[in-house]
Amino acid sequence: MNVQQETSFLHAVPEGVSIKVTVRDIDVFYGDKQALYGIDLDVPERQVTALIGPSGCGKSTFLRCINRMNDVIDGCRTSGMIEMDGQNIVDKSVDVVSLRRRVGMVFQKANPFPKSIYDNVAYGPRIHGLAANKGALDEIVINSLGRAGLWEEVKDRLQAPGTGLSGGQQQRLCIARAIAVSPEVILMDEPCSALDPIATAKIEELIDDLRENYTIVMVTHSMQQAARVSQTTAFFHLGELVEKGDTSKIFTTPEDDRTKAYITGRIG
Amino acid sequence: MVKEHIVKSFDNELDNMETIIAEMGGVAEQQLARAIESLVRRDAELAEQVIADDAQLDRMELDLDAQAMILLALRQPMAEDLRAVIAGLKTASNLERIGDYAKNVAKRAITLVQSEPVGGASRTISRMAELVRGMINNVLDAYMERDSDKAADVRARDKEVDQLHTSLFRELLTYMMEDPRNITPCTHLLFIAKNIERMGDHATNIAEYVHFIAHGEIPMDERPKGDKTSETIVEPDMR
Numbered sequence: 001m002n003v004q005q006e007t008s009f010l011h012a013v014p015e016g017v018s019i020k021v022t023v024r025d026i027d028v029f030y031g032d033k034q035a036l037y038g039i040d041l042d043v044p045e046r047q048v049t050a051l052i053g054p055s056g057c058g059k060s061t062f063l064r065c066i067n068r069m070n071d072v073i074d075g076c077r078t079s080g081m082i083e084m085d086g087q088n089i090v091d092k093s094v095d096v097v098s099l100r101r102r103v104g105m106v107f108q109k110a111n112p113f114p115k116s117i118y119d120n121v122a123y124g125p126r127i128h129g130l131a132a133n134k135g136a137l138d139e140i141v142i143n144s145l146g147r148a149g150l151w152e153e154v155k156d157r158l159q160a161p162g163t164g165l166s167g168g169q170q171q172r173l174c175i176a177r178a179i180a181v182s183p184e185v186i187l188m189d190e191p192c193s194a195l196d197p198i199a200t201a202k203i204e205e206l207i208d209d210l211r212e213n214y215t216i217v218m219v220t221h222s223m224q225q226a227a228r229v230s231q232t233t234a235f236f237h238l239g240e241l242v243e244k245g246d247t248s249k250i251f252t253t254p255e256d257d258r259t260k261a262y263i264t265g266r267i268g
Numbered sequence: 269m270v271k272e273h274i275v276k277s278f279d280n281e282l283d284n285m286e287t288i289i290a291e292m293g294g295v296a297e298q299q300l301a302r303a304i305e306s307l308v309r310r311d312a313e314l315a316e317q318v319i320a321d322d323a324q325l326d327r328m329e330l331d332l333d334a335q336a337m338i339l340l341a342l343r344q345p346m347a348e349d350l351r352a353v354i355a356g357l358k359t360a361s362n363l364e365r366i367g368d369y370a371k372n373v374a375k376r377a378i379t380l381v382q383s384e385p386v387g388g389a390s391r392t393i394s395r396m397a398e399l400v401r402g403m404i405n406n407v408l409d410a411y412m413e414r415d416s417d418k419a420a421d422v423r424a425r426d427k428e429v430d431q432l433h434t435s436l437f438r439e440l441l442t443y444m445m446e447d448p449r450n451i452t453p454c455t456h457l458l459f460i461a462k463n464i465e466r467m468g469d470h471a472t473n474i475a476e477y478v479h480f481i482a483h484g485e486i487p488m489d490e491r492p493k494g495d496k497t498s499e500t501i502v503e504p505d506m507r
Contacts, residue, residue: 224344251346253484263346265278266271 020045020185020215021066026080026090028061028070035061037239039080043185043232048207048216050230050247052223054262057236059219063187066217067103068096084185101128104178108190110170112162112177117154120162120173121145124181140180147213148176149206168199175206179214186210188218192225204229223263227251235259281339282349285356286412288332292363293408295325297401299370300467304397307377307460308390318374325367332360351484355477359411362470366404369463369470376456383453386443389436393457396432396464399425403471410478419478422471423491429468430494436461441502465495 021043028036036058043049051059061070068089070076082089089099101124112120121141124130131137141158145151150172154165162173171191178186188207192200207216207229220226226233227247234244235258243250243259254260261267273279299318306315336357339345345353403422410418440458443450476486 252350254347260347261271264349265273265275267274
């Protein structure tokens, strides 16, 4: 356990932690149906924030607000403010392509491109023009695979197809692909739900390393996982953000009855 | 929290832990009552029985530890459930200690049969023990009902026990000064009084765990204290 986690047991917002993403009064509608109701949340920089809650509670919808992934869904409307470094990213004028470079995403099921391992990681830097030459691109690919904890396993077969890797390796490849474009925030939507416990442990260890450089927001159905990897936890229920706080507090002494019922596995 | 778990066997396992604690509380209370009875009635046979029965509490604690460990490993309890398991472990260990003290009282009761009764000391000891027995009984009720107000009441009553202990301490010192032949029995009675006072402290600990289960923290205010024995001096001319 690191020092920050220990002190955060005592303080609601640990001292010396700045806020990377400020969310205020976010409403989301799918057509006539309202999916999120006035969400307020401060996402601490270089920490892991876990979003938990029953299926259909709106946690994935909320996650997708942070990189405007909901834009691709017909009839989906979002209002409110999500501020990242002084800019309201909900605003229509925001360039979503550059936003998604700053806010990367890892999905539930590993989805490598049907390309080589190398090209999977090089894809983002190429389209965003982040590498001046082949040497620079090589460096990005090696670094990203290294940070994703995959380099040692794939360094001798970079030209092999990404889809030929194991499930856990594919997910780490997707993480390498996400960090290759140097994002500031990484969104993860149940990144381990299709993995076995060993592959899960590797991803969790990786997430713990990644938060040195990135702000991570993760949706998970596993409360133990939220407890293991996050510093802040937010509990969603029926489109509302019911309770948020230090992970240690949420799992030992939650305040709202709905949170208590959910995390103790009671009939809510 | 009154709602049931979705997984019913989880409720059963938590209930099993509660049942063991309730039983341990009953045995601890009875052990104290019988130890004091053996002292007052100078009944060595009963005292022997108390000593033998202590093993029962030890076994129950081991049983509870095993169940708690399995529950932690297999259910990974959270929030109030987690607090209940942690508090359950600590409560069982406090009840086991209460049993040890009762056993110690019984051992000394056997020794005391061999000397003359001393003044009215055993009456004061009985009163003190009765108070502590009531505390154990009530704190177990509070525990089962998750009633932190009831627990706070028990916690407050420990002061009376401490005060009785202090006055008994003075009383026994006085007897010793009156007649050196009282020194041996009075020394045993002093230890008995101390044992009972310690049982009160353990009941107070349990009261704090009840608060912990309900609120997630140990009461922050200082414990009511009335034990002044550590600073008590009885001069010969004070008789």
